[in-house]
Amino acid sequence: MKEVIAAVDFSECSVNAAEHALSIASRANVDLKLVYVLTKNQNQKTIFKYHDVVDEATQLFEELKQRFQPNLPNNSILYKIREGKVYKEVVAEANGSQALMIVTGTHGSSGFEELWIGSNAYRIICSANCPVITLREGVKPERDLRRIVLPIDETLSTRQKVPHAAFIASLFNAEIHVLALFQSNMKEIQDKVINYAKQACRLLEKDQLNFVMTSTKCKNPTDATIEYATKVDANLIVIMTDQTTSFKNLFLGPYAEQMIHRSPIPVMSIKPKDLISVMSR
Template sequence: MRNEIVVAIDFSLCSINALEHAISIAKLSKSNVVMVFVHNPNKPQRTIYKYSDPIDEATKLFEELSERYQSQLPDSRLIYRIREGKVYQEVVGEARERDAWLVVAGTHGASGFEEFWMGSNAFRIVSNAPCPVITIREGIHVDHVLKRIILPIDHTLETRQKVPIACKLAQLFDAEIHVLATYAASSHEIMVTTNHYAQQSINYLQKANVKMVKASVKGKNMLENTINYAKKVDANLIIIMTEQDAKMTNLFLGPYAQQMVNRSPFPVMCVHSKELIRVLTA
C-alpha cells in the first residue's frame, strides 16, 4: 500500500473542507494528496470560472488549489487528476490504481460543475473503495487536528478490525481514542462478547502507548447513542465498520453505516472487513 490519500474534488466548499482534512492527515503521515475531479460528459456542465470548457475550468481551479495548499505539505506532494466517467467509479478507480491507504470525500455539495455528491455517489464510494474512507457532510466544520476519536465496539466478529487504523491515526496526532462498548440489546451473551472485544481493543491500544478512554452506551438506537457520546466529549472523528456482506458489495452499506454517514455531525471513517477488501481488490 502506497503512502497516498485520494480526495474527491468538485470545487464546492464541502469538497474543499474534505481536502483540508486530508491535508492535515497527509502532513503528519507524509502522504501525497491526490485531488480527483470527475467530468461526466453526459451531464450538462455549468462553468464557475472564466473558461467555457469544464476541463479548462478544472485545470485552472486545481492550479489555484495547488498554489494555496502545497506549502502545507513540505514533505509530500499535492497533485491532481481529471478523469472522465461516473463519479464513484473514477474516484474508486484512482484509489485502486494508486493503492491509496485512504480516501476522503464530502458527502454533499452542489458546485458549478454538477451536483457531485447528491444521490448515492458517496455511499457507492464508501461501498466500493479498496481502503478506508472518511466522509464529511456538508456544513460540518470541526477541528482538522484529530484530538478525540470515537471507536464503537459491538459484539460482531469484525468490530475489532478497525482498531489498527484508529491506532495509526491516534499515533500521528497524539489523539485520544474512546473505546465505546455499545450494547444494543440486554442479552447477557452479547454483553459478555462486547466486553471481551472492547478489552482486546484496549489491550492493543495500550501496547501501542495510545491515549485511551473506556466508555459504554446502552440502548436500541446505537446511532443516536454514539453521536450523543461523541458530542459530549467533543470528538472530531468516528470510526465504524461498513457492515457489508462480501457477496453484495456493489451498492449496499449496512443500515447503521449508511445512517452514520448520512447523519453524523462529525467526520466518519468507514472501514471494510478483511474479507470484503479481498473481494474489492481482486
C-alpha cells in the same frame, strides 16, 4: 508511494474536505492527490464559467496546489481529471495508487453532485478498498483531531477497525474512546461486546496510545454513537461498513448509511475483510 486521495468538485464542501485530507497527508508524510471526475451528464449549473471544463478545472487545481503546497513542504500536491461515473473513478484512482485513504465531502453543488447526494455517497465507501473519511461542510480543518470514538459491537469484524483508528490517533496524538454498544439484554452478548472492547484497549495500550473505555445499552447504535461523540467533543467516528457481509454488524446497511449521512462529526468507514476467507487460510 502511499498518498491521500481527496475527491474534489470545487464546491466549498469538497474544498473543505481537501483541507482535511491535506492535514492528514502532512501528518502521515505522504503526497496529496486531488481528483475531479467529469461526468457524461455534467450539470450545466456548476461553478464553471467557461465551455472548456477541463481547462478550468486544471486552473482551479493549480490554484489549490499553490494554496496547499506550503503546508506539505516535503511531499507533492498532485491532481487528476478523470471521466466516467464519479464513485467508480475515485475508487479506481485510489486503487491504482494504493491510497492510504480517501477523504470526501458529503454533498456539493457542481460536477460531483451524484457523489455527494443519496446512495452514491455510500457507494464510494462500499466500493473502496481503503478507509474513507466523509465529512459535512462546516467542519473546520484547522481544528486538531483530539478525540476519536471507536464503537464496538458483537461481531467479529468490529475489531478490524482498531488498527485504522490507532493509526490516525498516532498521527495526531489523539485520544481514542472505545464505546462498547449492545442492543441485547442477554448477558452472554453483553459480555462478548465488553471482551471485544477490552481486546481493542489492549491493542491500543500496546501501541502506547491514550484511550478510555465505556459501555452503553442502546436502541439505535447510530444515535448512541453520535450522542456520545458529541458529548465528548470528538473529531472522528470510526465504523465498519459492508452491505454484502453475512454477519449482522450494527454498522452495516441502514445503520452505516444513517451514520454517514446524519453525523455532524467526520466518519471514517472501513470495509471489512472477508472473514470466512481469512479464517480458512
